Amino acid sequence: MEISLYNKKNYDCVFTSGNTFSMHRYKNWSRIDPVDGDGVISFNLLLSGANWRILWPNREGELFHISQVQKSIEQYNVPEGLTISYPATASCRTIIFLEDTDRGVAVLAPPDTEGRVTELRIKSTGIKDCALLVTGNSCTWYAVRFDSLPELQSRLVDLKGSVSWKGIPLRNTEASWQVQTGLIGTDGHTSVPKERGFDVLSDISACMERLLGSGNILHVFGYAGGHDIGYPDYTPSPVLGGDERLGKAITEIHRNNQKVVFYLNGRIAQKELVDDTDLYDAVLTTEYGSPVVEVYQDREFYVMNPSSEKWLERITNEALHLKALGADGVQLDQLGGRAAVVPPGEIWGRGYIDLIETLHLQGLLVWIQGVSDIYPADWFELTYRNVSILEDGTIRGGTPLGKADKRLYELSVPNQVLLVPLSRFDKQWSNSKRIIVDLDKKGGELFLYNPRYLKQLEEIISKAVFKKGK
The missing domain is CATH 3.20.20.80 (Glycosidases)
Incomplete structure (x- = not known):
């Protein structure tokens, strides 16, 4: 199946999967639900556009230009792509795709309180294209469009207050x-x-x-x-x-x-x-x-x-x-x-x-x-x-x-x-x-x-x- 998550001039993001998903659109986000049961599912996020920037959850976050994907894969001789795994080297399951104006779309899933592994593997399909393969347990994902990062922040607050999203507690410290x-x-x-x-x-x-x-x-x-x-x-x-x-x-x-x-x-x-x-x-x-x-x-x-x-x-x-x-x-x-x-x-x-x-x-x-x-x-x-x-x-x-x-x-x-x-x-x-x-x-x-x-x-x-x- 194939779902367009973002389509602007010179910027495309398409969700594809061999599994079956349903999509429900709301005012500020879309909900993407697997309908194939409770097993392991996978999907691709296909990006095309010469100026995409990607912010993915390698530790606290790693920002890179789409053209760097092919260069790094060749530099490190990893033709199958580069991989991080949640909940270890990937801190969360949030991926943010940015135009050069900071407009874009975020694709994310709630914290998995059982700590089940999700693998994120990025591969190059050309200097202006790449694919991010996500493989993990069956769960709901969300796509949030935004015109700026402050707007994304506001929409994420609204999203987390509207759906089942169990975060970790806030701790305080007097230490500096x-x-x-x-x-x-x-x-x-x-x-x-x-x-x-x-x-x-x-x-x-x-x-x-x-x-x-x-x-x-x-x-x-x-x-x-x-x-x-x-x-x-x-x-x-x-x-x-x-x-x-x-x-x-x-x-x-x-x-x-x-x-x-x-x-x-x-x-x-x-x-x-x-x-x-x-x-x-x-x-x-x-x-x-x-x-x-x-x-x-x-x-x-x-x-x-x-x-x-x-x-x-x-x-x-x-x-x-x-x-x-x-x-x-x-x-x-x-x-x-x-x-x-x-x-x-x-x-x-x-x-x-x-x-x-x-x-x-x-x-x-x-x-x-x-x-x-x-x-x-x-x-x-x-x-x-x-x-x-x-x-x-x-x-x-x-x-x-x-x-x-x-x-x-x-x-x-x-x-x-x-x-x-x-x-x-x-x-x-x-x-x-x-x-x-x-x-x-x-x-x-x-x-x-x-x-x-x-x-x-x-x-x-x-x-x-x-x-x-x-």
Whole structure:
């Protein structure tokens, strides 16, 4: 079947599918309903016109010109196209097509609260044409025409108030800044003086209170075996003083009127720590029964099944151990930063939703890597990475088609608290109220404790306060 969604001079957008859909037109939008049942459906959005710009949900959004599709597919040698997957590398299911005047049409679906996978694959059909193939569970989609982005914003508010659209709750934070501190690196080495151990965290929090004021966030990683080592064992390192010294350090952090959150990876576990244990039952497997393995820092990690109660219980227990020592919250890494490695239509995110809600019930703050319209986190980290593309065209990182553009996420999932790296902070963020600036090192390298750490932190804070105040 074929439906014209947009037809202006030199701009066309056509909906085509081998499935059957019905379309109902309203004043400011159209509703597109599948009538083939509850299985997996797919459709194409065919664009033609030399000046189309596309804003698709690669992380917080990626804006690119239609001509770039063919160029990028050739550059990265992915003839079958480039792919993102919801609810992981795709933050939501909103795609916006823009004329050069910012008039256009948005095609979108509500948040899938079961976290079922939708794949978005873009292919070139010519320098002036492209096709966006959408494959996922059967659900209602909407097409919203607009003459400007402010008008689109208004119409999306009206749409969400008129149909069944369950968004994530808004969270509040008094924090304006987050400081990163890695104690043990990816090689298992630490530069923390043995006689100080976890006590260095109280020094850092004192610096934060003096230069940034109260109520900010100290984010600690590499506090167990090292960063990207030994997951999911997050037992505080005995080299740094173990539970007792970390608990005392957290007390001092609170005396300095700061909050402290700790790194956990919610998605992967190091292979040798899982083999021959009952946690192996929680490893995600392919359709052929093979475990799914990814490599980080030359180490093999299993991708864990987010639907496994055993896995969710393990991560919950690790978080509760930190809470017992006084932690205010945890980071769950990779939830919105790595692809969902199951086929379209299958559940991927429901377990992560349950995990976050469980930790909230225990009084813990939770923030995640990446942005999402289904994960009820307290804040979301904007992930800027170098371009990384698998052989099949799966985008693992970066913006291979254009540039990051936060407007898509802000239109689709408005008013969420975003964690913005200082290295990426510019004038577009100057008037943003609901952001936390992440005081990362230039170039995004890990900010590991070293003999000059406090001096480096003071320099970064000075730069950040000046940059934010400009």
